[in-house]
Amino acid sequence: MRVEYINPFVESAFNVLKEVVGGELTRGDLYLKSTTHPVLGITVIVGLAGDVEGSVIIDMSEETALAIASVMNGEELSDFDDLGKATISELANMITAQAVTKLYDLGFKFDLTPPAMITGQNLEVSNAGVETLIVPVDMPQGKIEINVAIRERG
């Protein structure tokens, strides 16, 4: 996968998380995952289609999602309810939207699907034929993994 696709997502994830959650963020080592891989529990998927195609998945545990949603709402949420889900979906929306702007500036044109959230234990994701690169981000609230699986349309 070309590095031009990855950097915008890493940069915008850092920008948005710093702005809306704050605290100290550390990027873990990037790694590639096989075609089928487990995800952490709260998973938001945004699809891309155009000059490039694929998906971006923002993935975290329910505990982390609840802690982040609490900070973003300025109040302690006790359950991962509709407000919590709307908050994390919006977080994914902001990260992908900012990354897309950077990719547009590089000349790539494509559309995004609205974020879809999937929650549950023991989930696995497979991206047939598209290599997935994982960007782990450590935050005081826990770990977020940004999965980027993008290729140029053949």
Place this chain on the structure above:
Amino acid sequence: MKTKSDFPSINERPPEGLKEDGSAFSVLIVDDSMFVAKQIGQILTSEEFKIAGTAGNGEEGLEKYKEMYPNIDLVTMDITMPKMDGVTALTKILEFDKEAKIIMISALGKQDLVKKSLMLGAKNYIVKPLDRKRVLERVISVLRQ
């Protein structure tokens, strides 16, 4: 007992959400994200704006605007929504009331739709993530236009 009113602060300013006659500016929030609607509501009510209503899509926003007309001073309108998007709802509200004051709420990456909305008659726009200061600046500037 002394109360706060006995010691008026020279730095105190009136809340931005109040008109000269002391009544509150009335705002309709149209957004499919519960989180964003809540965030806008919190920012505006902290300055004593009145949230007249919220709507989860453009169709509902248009209906509520018509129902509450002429008691809405401002609409915040998300761009991407199910059923009826914000640009269509903007057009339909302006067909109904050409004086309507509408601010578009957009994620980054929707510049074309923001430009289109401004050409169609939106008064201003705000890009998410929402920043309290920026939201209040834009809202106040539109209300004072």
